[in-house]
Amino acid sequence: MTEPGRPIDAADSDLENDEQPRPDPATITVEDVSLSFGDLSVLEAVSLTIEPGEFVGFVGPNGAGKTTLLRTISGALEPDSGTVAIDGTDVHDLPSRASSRLVSVVPQDTSLSFSFPVRDVVEMGRHPHRSRFSSATPDDHAVVERALERTRTAELADRPIDEVSGGQRQRVVLARAIAQATPVMLLDEPTASLDVNHQVETLELVRELVDEGRTVIAAIHDLDLAARYCDRLVLLSDGTVARDGPPATVLTGDALADSFDANAVVTQNPVTGTETVTALADAREPEPASRPDRVHVLGTGTAAAGVVARLEAAGIDVTLGPVSSGDAAAETARSLGVEAIETEPFARLAPEDRATAETLVREADVT
Numbered sequence: 413m414t415e416p417g418r419p420i421d422a423a424d425s426d427l428e429n430d431e432q433p434r435p436d437p438a439t440i441t442v443e444d445v446s447l448s449f450g451d452l453s454v455l456e457a458v459s460l461t462i463e464p465g466e467f468v469g470f471v472g473p474n475g476a477g478k479t480t481l482l483r484t485i486s487g488a489l490e491p492d493s494g495t496v497a498i499d500g501t502d503v504h505d506l507p508s509r510a511s512s513r514l515v516s517v518v519p520q521d522t523s524l525s526f527s528f529p530v531r532d533v534v535e536m537g538r539h540p541h542r543s544r545f546s547s548a549t550p551d552d553h554a555v556v557e558r559a560l561e562r563t564r565t566a567e568l569a570d571r572p573i574d575e576v577s578g579g580q581r582q583r584v585v586l587a588r589a590i591a592q593a594t595p596v597m598l599l600d601e602p603t604a605s606l607d608v609n610h611q612v613e614t615l616e617l618v619r620e621l622v623d624e625g626r627t628v629i630a631a632i633h634d635l636d637l638a639a640r641y642c643d644r645l646v647l648l649s650d651g652t653v654a655r656d657g658p659p660a661t662v663l664t665g666d667a668l669a670d671s672f673d674a675n676a677v678v679t680q681n682p683v684t685g686t687e688t689v690t691a692l693a694d695a696r697e698p699e700p701a702s703r704p705d706r707v708h709v710l711g712t713g714t715a716a717a718g719v720v721a722r723l724e725a726a727g728i729d730v731t732l733g734p735v736s737s738g739d740a741a742a743e744t745a746r747s748l749g750v751e752a753i754e755t756e757p758f759a760r761l762a763p764e765d766r767a768t769a770e771t772l773v774r775e776a777d778v779t
Contacts (some may be wrong), residue, residue, distance in 0.1 A: 435551045437464030437625045438499050438514065438595035445484060445494035454480045455491070462629065464595075467622040469642035470631040471662070473672050476648040478631040479520065482598050485629065487511050498596060512540035520600040522581045522629075524573050530584050534559055537591035559591040559593035559756040562617060578605040586614065590621065597621065599630040603637065615641045639663055639687040647671055663687045665725065679723040679747040692725050705729060708776035709741070716741035726747045731772045734765055 440462040447455040453463055455477050462468050470478040483489045485496050487503040496503050498514050506514070516537065517690070524533070536554040537559070548556075560566040563583045573584065582605045589597055603611040611634075619641055622628050632638040638645055639659035647655040647662050649671040655662045668676040674691050680690040706729040709719050716732065717740045723730040733753025735742045745752040753765050753772070773779050 436595055438627050439464055439598060440485060440627060440629070441500075442481075442485065442493075443495050443497075443730045445481075445496060447484060447489060447491045454651050455484065458494070458651070458653055460626060460646060460653070460656070464627055465622060467619065467626050467628045467630070467641065467643045469638040469645045470629065470648060471633075471635060471638050471645050472654070474649035476671070477651040478648055479600055480651075481648065482517075482600055482629065482631055486515050486517050486598050488517075499751055509540050512592065514594055515596045515598060516592040516594040518582075518586050518589050518591060518597070518599040518602055520604060522585045522605075524577070525582070527572045529570055529575045530565060530573055530576065531556065531560070533573050533584055534565075534569075534587045534591050537588040537593075540592065555593065556587075556591050559587040562590060562620075563587040564613070579607065579610060582606060583610070584616065586617075595625070595627060597626050597628045599628065601633055602630055603632070603634065610691060611637065631680070634688045636681070636687070638683050639689075640681075659687050663689060666703045675725050677725050677748065679721070679744055682743065690721065691720055703728075704777035706731070706776045706778075708732070708772045708779045710779060712736065712739050712741050712772075714740050717744040720744050720750055721748065724750055731776065733772070734769050 440460070442458055442460040445455055445458045446453070458477075458481060470481060472478055480489065484491055485503070487496070487506065490504050501514075503511060503515065535548055535552065538555060542552070544546070557566070560569055565580065565583050565587050568580060568584065573581065573772075576584065582602070585600065586599075589599075597618075599618070603614055606614060615637060616630055618630065622643075630642070632642070632727050642659060644657060645655075645659050645662040646653055647667060654671050655667050663678050665676055665678055668674045668678070668689065671716060675693070676689050676691045678687050678689055680686070689701045707723050709716055709723070709730060709732045711719070712735050716735070720730055720732055720741060721744055731751045732741060732745045734755050735752060736757040737754045738757065742752055742754050744750075751772075753768050755761060755765055
């Protein structure tokens with residue numbers, strides 16, 4: 413008989429020969445989950461369905477419940493009410509080994525209290541697929557070596573785990589999760605200890621795993637990276653789901669103001685084509701009598717773009733132009749939905765554009 417959580421083509425008798433190159437995709441269903449620590453409510457009636465092969469990012473301010481929700485999905489925390497199921501099986505009803513064949517976890521704190529070689533740490537990911545007292549098979553070794561290669565930790569394989577840096581250890585623990593070959597992978601701040609280059613490498617690798625069929629959830633602090641790599645974002649605030657959808661619909665100025673209490677502008681990164689968030693310092697509110705209702709900006713480049721973004725974030729009706737198409741100010745205005753007079757680069761200003769600019773200047777309180 414096959415234990416719950418095992419891929420349907422793996423029988424008890426051939427655990428030692430389990431290759432598991434790619435796990436079967438899995439659906440995660442979180443239904444009306446609430447959880448408290450004493451009198452402190454941490455999650456309140458959270459419901460989500462995460463489809464097979466989807467990369468979902470949990471974003472939100474500190475204390476919003478991201479890590480708690482990840483730990484509840486992994487089975488490490490049991491909710492006060494509600495259920496978490498993977499392909500219809502409640503994760504809290506599974507024995508540890510069966511659960512470990514379904515879900516692998518890369519925690520935020522990757523410190524380990526032993527001095528095993530890195531290769532042995534990665535090989536621990538194969539334990540759920542073997543009988544209790546069996547040794548690693550050639551297939552296990554191959555899976556481990558491939559995981560080391562994919563995370564660029566092969567050169568660390570013989571070093572003790574307590575002698576590598578925090579960023580290197582983060583990649584080793586990711587390699588262990590890859591070797592575990594589970595249909596679901598949960599990552600808590602997977603780039604927190606990494607430099608810029610390894611942040612991108614790590615999320616590119618996670619994206620590859622998703623494309624191979626894994627269902628991945630990651631709590632990500634960096635909103636720009638979350639928008640760049642995730643198929644979908646879940647914005648958590650005060651233990652509830654504030655927004656859920658594609659990054660473009662979740663990362664909006666209003667949503668960031670409500671959840672982060674932040675004055676932020678969301679524009680499109682010209683290189684990646686994904687959303688980028690620029691937080692602005694809270695300006696001291698002017699006296700009502702001195703606050704203009706409408707401002708027209710004359711200028712180009714990043715200086716004008718910054719002025720447009722700040723005025724828009726302050727809730728002031730702003731217009732721009734004339735400005736050349738492709739200019740930083742024009743791109744910012746377009747991404748924010750600000751009215752702008754755009755012209756062809758190096759072209760003479762058309763009479764109708766001049767007339768429009770003159771009208772906008774006359775109608776503005778400040779130019």
